[in-house]
Amino acid sequence: MRQQENYNNLHAFLVVAQEASFTRAAGKLGISQSALSHIIKQLETRLGVQLFTRTTRSLSLTQAGQKLFGAVEQGFQKIDNELKKLAHFRTSPAGLVRINTGSQVVNTLLLPKLADFSENYPDIQLELISENRFVDIVAEGFDAGVRFGNAVAEGMIAVPISAETRMAAVASPDYFHRYGFPKKVRDLEQHQCIGYRLDSGGLFLWEFHHNNETIKIKPQGRWIFNEDTPALIAAKKGLGIAYLPEDQVVAELASGELIRIFSEQSHVFPSFYLYYPHRNVSPALRAVIDALRM
Structure with a gap:
């Protein structure tokens, strides 16, 4: 298996090459000059090439060092750019x-x-x-x-x-003209009530409250949907009584397209x-x- 490179050593090499000085690079990295020299020697041994030409007065990259410097500088610059993007993501809504x-x-x-x-x-x-x-x-x-x-x-x-959210039992004027108005909540069991199929497979039970009693009605009708919108459309077409959140039928109630029954007894969701x-x-x-x- 190929040995993974120590990126700390590559970063140390990059700083030495940029500063052209072990002394300045060691100060920038916060380590001793001898420790930095040891890191670079380890890297050169690992790669099998000499990276720097050292004299008493100067420090320069070898040809191999220049090639490595170009690759490492580009790689770390890309990382820096990505880190800046992450910093922006942490502080800005994006x-x-x-x-x-x-x-x-x-x-x-x-x-x-x-x-x-x-x-x-x-x-x-x-x-x-x-x-x-x-x-x-x-x-x-x-x-x-x-x-x-x-x-x-x-x-x-x-x-x-x-x-x-208060529920609303609604139907069209035409429906009530044909079938009459239910006088009591229990009368809904004899009407064409538009059902709502839950993902569990069961029908959504219509819940009402009267005199501290909870009354649950299982819709009996020819139409069943699994979304509110088609149930609303069906109610407007006179196909039955629907039990919908009141905020979905405000416009239809105001225009008279739908009529609401058992308003005070309808269930209120949190x-x-x-x-x-x-x-x-x-x-x-x-x-x-x-x-x-x-």
């Missing part, structure tokens, strides 16, 4: 920030809050990955995730980025939180946190 969350959170929360972000931080690239399953953000290479506060994994640092694994975050992620924080 680089890629990957966030995992559900699709509706991206549409209704992250995009509105981060719409002007790129203008203020042109060196930051945002990657927002929409998934309805819970993921291990560390194992899957994400910088942060967004979930309801009660769903954030233990040990994570969590920052609130929204108010509480705030959304941005969560991440440790406090020593990059400047780029810190900028995102500050932009999203409530």
Whole structure:
């Protein structure tokens, strides 16, 4: 196996060649002149060539030394440049920030809050990955995730980025004209309720609260989706009653395109939180946190 070169010895050689003096080079490196001479002799023995021509008055590179000097100077300069880039990365908001969350959170929360972000931080690239399953953000290479506060994994640092989310049971005027309005929450079991399929395979249960009682409704209907957007479209087309976050139906309720029922009894989810694994975050992620924080 080829022996790996001692890069400390190469750096010592570089400084001696640049200073053209063992005395000045030893002072710059913070070692004794005899120790430096020993290092250079070791390097020459290792390479099998003489690197310096020494006289009582001068020190110069041999032909082999000049060749090595050109290669070593270029290599260390490249390393210095990369280290400077890393220093800039540590102190300036730059680089890629990957966030995992559900699709509706991206549409209704992250995009509105981060719409002007790129203008203020042109060196930051945002990657927002929409998934309805819970993921291990560390194992899957994400910088942060967004979930309801009660769903954030233990040990994570969590920052609130929204108010509480109230659900809304909605349908079109045409639907209610054909099927009538349910008078009690339990009446929903007899209606065309648009289902939401969870990644676990089960159906999302509609939760309501009345007189300190929690009522859970399993949607019974001909339509099931695994995202909110098609459920909203289906509700607007009169295909059934949908149970959606109220911030997704504000415009439709205001225009009369949808009608809301059981408003006061609808379930309220806790705030959304941005969560991440440790406090020593990059400047780029810190900028995102500050932009999203409530």
